[in-house]
Amino acid sequence: MLEVEDLRVVFHTYAGEVKALDGVNLTLNRREILGLVGESGCGKSVTALAIAGLLPENASANGQIILGGRNLLALSREEMRQARLKDIAVVFQDPTTYLNPVFQIGFQITEALISDRQIYERQMINQRLQELEEDQRRGDRDSQQIEMDRAKLQHSVESGKLSRGEAKGLARQIALEYLKLVQLPEPERIFKMYPFELSGGMRQRAMIAMALVRRPKVLLADEISTALDVTVQAQILALLRELRDRIDASIILVTHDLAVVSEVCDRVAVMYAGNVVEVAELRELFANPLHPYTQGLMAAVPRPDRSSVKLQSIKGSVPDLIYPPTGCRFHPRCPKAFASCPSTKPPLIAVQKEHGVECLLYG
Amino acid sequence: MTDFLVETKDVYKWFPIKGGLLGKTVGYVKAVEGVSLGVKKGETVGLVGESGCGKTTVARLILRLLDTTKGQLYFDGTDITKLKGRKLKPFRRKMQIVFQDPYASLDPRQTVGSALTEPMRINQIVRTRGEAYDEAKRLIRVVGLNPDHLARFPHEFSGGQRQRIAIARALAVEPQFVMLDEPTSSLDVSVQAQILELLKDLQKEFDLTYLFISHNLSVIRYMCRRIMVMYLGAIVEEADTLGVYERPMHPYTYALLAAAPIPDPDKRKGTPVLQGDVPSPINIPSGCRFRTRCQFATSLCAGTEPELEANEAGHLVRCYYRIDFLSKTVAERPMMRHESA
Numbered sequence: 213m214l215e216v217e218d219l220r221v222v223f224h225t226y227a228g229e230v231k232a233l234d235g236v237n238l239t240l241n242r243r244e245i246l247g248l249v250g251e252s253g254c255g256k257s258v259t260a261l262a263i264a265g266l267l268p269e270n271a272s273a274n275g276q277i278i279l280g281g282r283n284l285l286a287l288s289r290e291e292m293r294q295a296r297l298k299d300i301a302v303v304f305q306d307p308t309t310y311l312n313p314v315f316q317i318g319f320q321i322t323e324a325l326i327s328d329r330q331i332y333e334r335q336m337i338n339q340r341l342q343e344l345e346e347d348q349r350r351g352d353r354d355s356q357q358i359e360m361d362r363a364k365l366q367h368s369v370e371s372g373k374l375s376r377g378e379a380k381g382l383a384r385q386i387a388l389e390y391l392k393l394v395q396l397p398e399p400e401r402i403f404k405m406y407p408f409e410l411s412g413g414m415r416q417r418a419m420i421a422m423a424l425v426r427r428p429k430v431l432l433a434d435e436i437s438t439a440l441d442v443t444v445q446a447q448i449l450a451l452l453r454e455l456r457d458r459i460d461a462s463i464i465l466v467t468h469d470l471a472v473v474s475e476v477c478d479r480v481a482v483m484y485a486g487n488v489v490e491v492a493e494l495r496e497l498f499a500n501p502l503h504p505y506t507q508g509l510m511a512a513v514p515r516p517d518r519s520s521v522k523l524q525s526i527k528g529s530v531p532d533l534i535y536p537p538t539g540c541r542f543h544p545r546c547p548k549a550f551a552s553c554p555s556t557k558p559p560l561i562a563v564q565k566e567h568g569v570e571c572l573l574y575g
Numbered sequence: 576m577t578d579f580l581v582e583t584k585d586v587y588k589w590f591p592i593k594g595g596l597l598g599k600t601v602g603y604v605k606a607v608e609g610v611s612l613g614v615k616k617g618e619t620v621g622l623v624g625e626s627g628c629g630k631t632t633v634a635r636l637i638l639r640l641l642d643t644t645k646g647q648l649y650f651d652g653t654d655i656t657k658l659k660g661r662k663l664k665p666f667r668r669k670m671q672i673v674f675q676d677p678y679a680s681l682d683p684r685q686t687v688g689s690a691l692t693e694p695m696r697i698n699q700i701v702r703t704r705g706e707a708y709d710e711a712k713r714l715i716r717v718v719g720l721n722p723d724h725l726a727r728f729p730h731e732f733s734g735g736q737r738q739r740i741a742i743a744r745a746l747a748v749e750p751q752f753v754m755l756d757e758p759t760s761s762l763d764v765s766v767q768a769q770i771l772e773l774l775k776d777l778q779k780e781f782d783l784t785y786l787f788i789s790h791n792l793s794v795i796r797y798m799c800r801r802i803m804v805m806y807l808g809a810i811v812e813e814a815d816t817l818g819v820y821e822r823p824m825h826p827y828t829y830a831l832l833a834a835a836p837i838p839d840p841d842k843r844k845g846t847p848v849l850q851g852d853v854p855s856p857i858n859i860p861s862g863c864r865f866r867t868r869c870q871f872a873t874s875l876c877a878g879t880e881p882e883l884e885a886n887e888a889g890h891l892v893r894c895y896y897r898i899d900f901l902s903k904t905v906a907e908r909p910m911m912r913h914e915s916a
Contacts, residue, residue, distance in 0.1 A: 519796065
């Protein structure tokens with residue numbers, strides 16, 4: 213679906229060049245939730261922003277981000293904007309910041325649809341979605357009605373004419389579908405509400421609906437459950453799983469929380485100081501963590517289902533990326549570092565199929 | 576009862592909502608409603624709940640940073656509910672707090688050394704500046720930093736280091752009791768582990784008493800011996816750690832535990848137990864405050880609110896039906912919602 217190859221991002225600041233990403237390689241498969249996990253400053257959000265083309269002005273990115281046969285980094289601003297309209301959607305941590313407080317939820321969702329010249333395409337998708345949903349839920353009774361609606365839509369598509377009113381009505385219909393899809397109660401009422409009238413969890417659902425309404429190829433979810441309470445977080449995570457299964461969403465979930473990762477992800481990439489240090493299928497990673505950093509991270513997490521006597525912590529702190537350590541960037545904190553670690557940057561070593569690690573211990 | 580270092584008795588805090596042209600009180604945010612808790616010397620008690628449940632308000636009431644609407648506060652047997660000014664000062668010294676956000680709780684224009692020595696001088700723990708500095712050097716080592724750091728400003732430190740400084744500052748006045756209000760919530764896991772270990776070590780070394788407030792069930796389990804679960808301003812369950820985690824008896828506690836993600840792919844959750852959101856603390860549901868989200872609620876629950884009552888094992892629960900979720904049996908079988916309707 214999406215391929216990131218040797219992605220390097222440098223931020224030019226007054227203090228110096230921050231080498232935020234140092235050759236990141238990632239692949240995202242269709243209908244998959246890929247976890248991007250690491251501590252603050254490891255580059256997980258920068259990776260997501262680079263994919264979405266939302267890096268700030270002072271950043272320069274090199275490498276390749278391939279989506280649908282195109283290298284996103286080579287696109288012009290306008291082309292990238294189009295790609296964001298169609299292919300890539302982002303949901304951030306704090307929905308309050310990203311929703312416009314003066315517009316109704318419904319308007320904010322339909323805005324993107326109405327401005328879209330290709331609304332007809334959406335329409336077809338919407339139809340299929342409706343079909344599926346209706347069929348599942350009600351069975352035969354309303355099938356005639358569905359048939360009629362579908363015929364009507366078909367007609368408008370074929371005639372190629374859609375008045376502004378019709379387009380609006382259609383957009384509204386689609387928006388309502390998506391509000392339903394993200395399991396908001398009473399979508400018609402929510403449609404007319406302002407962001408402040410919704411709780412944090414509901415806002416996050418609205419954000420997800422807004423992101424999905426254009427059927428993006430990739431959904432980037434950046435710490436979407438971090439600001440939420442545990443009970444609400446559980447609901448949102450369950451929703452992500454359902455979206456993957458029901459609409460074949462391909463999702464990159466950026467998080468610092470290993471527990472969240474184990475809850476929803478299919479595959480996991482562990483990041484440290486601008487590198488993906490380990491990538492594996494979820495179960496494999498938890499059963500058999502290879503990189504010393506991954507091991508350290510797992511030993512540092514307290515668990516709700518077990519009493520532990522002592523937590524292991526990783527000595528030291530995250531390095532300054534203006535002057536990153538030479539060789540393996542983890543070596544100053546690594547309990548297993550040996551002579552060649554400070555001089556050699558470890559390549560990605562495939563220990564098993566689907567389990568790679570950037571560590572000289574396995575070379 | 577006097578073996579509690581910190582005790583609250585039936586404490587309420589209602590914040591008035593002003594409205595209209597004349598600024599009349601049009602309602603109240605009922606943040607804390609009848610909380611009675613006690614923390615024994617040398618103990619770590621956990622207070623857990625979702626955002627808006629009133630746990631931070633309880634912390635601020637205990638520290639006398641807010642005045643209570645009703646109820647009593649005791650510190651080491653002395654009623655401190657109404658103390659003011661000079662009389663309150665010695666107690667302020669004995670009770671300290673470490674806040675969640677070390678970026679906000681340290682003055683950006685004050686050096687670390689000054690932040691540590693100022694409280695010592697104000698509370699006359701030391702006689703001279705030199706003495707204060709020696710003491711600050713000792714403290715900074717205690718929390719795992721080094722004396723060179725005293726001359727620096729907060730912005731030169733990472734989040735974990737700042738939290739260490741905040742802890743050192745709390746310890747500067749030799750408190751007996753330290754309120755830990757989400758001390759690791761803004762930190763990374765590996766740093767969180769360091770801070771939690773540090774807090775445990777300090778407790779042993781200085782014979783400290785902690786009230787640990789968090790929404791993170793894993794951290795609470797790791798740190799605390801006894802745990803109280805708060806929901807909408809009231810304690811709904813209180814027991815020792817194993818009791819709460821292994822035999823939760825309040826449906827809310829059960830739902831919280833069921834929602835807490837576990838870092839283990841083999842323990843994935845199914846559908847979340849609890850749907851919907853916490854009701855507004857302005858209009859708390861009648862009867863049991865949890866009944867609007869409780870899957871076991873009956874007509875009984877809508878009447879009067881159940882008391883926080885203990886069973887033989889000293890496990891306190893505020894629920895008419897003490898449901899043993901472990902064995903999935905119901906002590907007094909509740910009628911399900913559809914039966915009562």
